[in-house]
Amino acid sequence: MSEAEDFLKVARAAREAATVLAPLPRAPKDAALRAIADALVAGVDEIIEANAADVTKARESGTSEAMIDRLRLDAGRVEKIAEAVRQVADLPDPVGEVVRGSTLPNGLELRQVRVPLGVIGIIYEGRPNVTVDAAVLCLKSGNAVLLRGSSSAYASNTVLVRIMQEALATTEVPAGAVQLVPGLTRESVGHLLRARGLVDVLIPRGGASLINSVVEQATVPVIETGVGNCHVYVDADADIDMALTILINAKAQRPSVCNAAETLLVHADIAEAFVPRALAALKDVGVTVHGDERIRAYGADVVPATEEDFFAEYVSLDIAAAVVGSLDEAVSHIRRYGSAHTDAIVTRSQAAARRFTATVDSAAVAVNASTRFTDGGEFGFGAEIGISTQKLHARGPMGLPELTSTKWIYTGDGHVRV
The missing domain is CATH 3.40.309.10 (Aldehyde Dehydrogenase; Chain A, domain 2)
Incomplete structure (x- = not known):
């Protein structure tokens, strides 16, 4: 099977999972997140072993210590990641929240409610904690997620995604809702950038070159997260x-x-x-x-x-x-x-x-x-998906509400327009 076919397989699985996930109430989503947190703690040795391989490769390739610090996981960091997952489970579910509503003069009842975006693609560098943060925020807000981390963290990300999928398989949330984009080549990123119709929005998280590349090449809508000068x-x-x-x-x-x-x-x-x-x-x-x-x-x-x-x-x-x-x-x-x-x-x-x-x-x-x-955790949002520096839809730390869109629902009693 080619890399393109591999991508289509996981993207379609994510799309199918998003359909199942979107209408789920809060309780099964929270249970799924807590199952993920428990699984991460139970799998800490396997996670650290995979991460050590990534760190070794990074050092051998001359990666700076600042970047290695972003890459490294240990038992304490894994426990903090799991605790952040539990904190997200405790947060209010934004899906179904009424943003505004009114009764029109003709008697129609009008509501604007929060709904999931659908399938979110996350492209990010280095930090394997983002793999979990992004996945659980997407799940809590009713979205499926396609994760494309950097090749430097591929072993860590592979194990983390597998652990999360295995945990989800024991819950009402479909395991296909969390997917790792297959492949390590630039073209594997290109498949994600061009997956219009399968992916609803892309969120790049990393340095200026990554963000600019995604913005310039994507046919899928992009929420820009900014570099931090x-x-x-x-x-x-x-x-x-x-x-x-x-x-x-x-x-x-x-x-x-x-x-x-x-x-x-x-x-x-x-x-x-x-x-x-x-x-x-x-x-x-x-x-x-x-x-x-x-x-x-x-x-x-x-x-x-x-x-x-x-x-x-x-x-x-x-x-x-x-x-x-x-x-x-x-x-x-x-x-x-x-x-x-x-x-x-x-x-x-x-x-x-x-x-x-x-x-x-x-x-x-x-x-x-x-x-x-300036951080989702410090602002009380739970783990953030990124810091948006654009001016459309979301700006600043992106928590759960920023991972939703809205839907207009109006209810009548046989109303027709004249």
């Missing part, structure tokens, strides 16, 4: 100690994730008091600063920043830094170089906070808080 802007009226705490957390708490800060902007009026302390604090946690001329004036260890540095999503212990003359200049910088993911202001001025939040055009804007909070 997140900014921390320290305003003229900032509390310096607070700004330092937020900066270090945003950059160094976990530098390999998309909501980590990649750029520091400092108002010129506070630069002399703040920048030397910021450079020392960043150096203490191992961060290399790529600064403009005004930042370099405060530290001999600062690397000269290039234009590319201000566009960069480092996902490493590096940060770009610049001094700006005003809040509006900071916003202009963010609009030029940012990725519309998450941007933060540190200030004691309510007027500055209001202007920043009104003019920064990003999916999430933080005031006196770390960029690291």
Whole structure:
């Protein structure tokens, strides 16, 4: 059987499963998720063994430690994945929720209700936890899912999907609702991108090149999730100690994730008091600063920043830094170089906070808080499917409601239009 035929087989199975899954009430879906969580814990040794093979191959191919950290699973991480599955099971089911409704003047009862999207294709890089997160969010919201992870995690993903399918086989949710796209070639991705009629929507999750490639080549509708060139802007009226705490957390708490800060902007009026302390604090946690001329004036260890540095999503212990003359200049910088993911202001001025939040055009804007909070779990959504940076349908962390569409239902009593 060819790769194309293999893909059609799993895509059709997912489509059939979606038809069965869509009308299921909450209880059987929650039971299926809890069965998956239990199966993951029971299969931890097998998962770790497969993951170790992926990690070994990644090291041999020269993959960075930041990327290996995203790839690696251990018993603790598997337990956290299982716990996240249980948390999703506990969340409200969005399917059937009435978004709005009314009785029209002619007596028709009108309702707009949430319904599943159908079959969702997820294309992602590196992180095998996404395999489970994506699957359970899709299942809870009544969707079947086609998973296409990177070749670097293929052994891990294969075992995870098999464990989930075996768990589903003991429940009312069809095992075919979770499928791994077969094959490791670029063409296997192409089959998914062109599966219009079998796949209802694609969600790419990864770096800029992956997302751009999916958007440019897909014939299936795409929900863009964005790269994370997140900014921390320290305003003229900032509390310096607070700004330092937020900066270090945003950059160094976990530098390999998309909501980590990649750029520091400092108002010129506070630069002399703040920048030397910021450079020392960043150096203490191992961060290399790529600064403009005004930042370099405060530290001999600062690397000269290039234009590319201000566009960069480092996902490493590096940060770009610049001094700006005003809040509006900071916003202009963010609009030029940012990725519309998450941007933060540190200030004691309510007027500055209001202007920043009104003019920064990003999916999430933080005031006196770390960029690291832009996350489905932190927002109380459960595990997220991704951070959408587009402006249609979903924006920001995508939880369960964002994995639904709506259907209009109207009920009459023999009504006809005249």
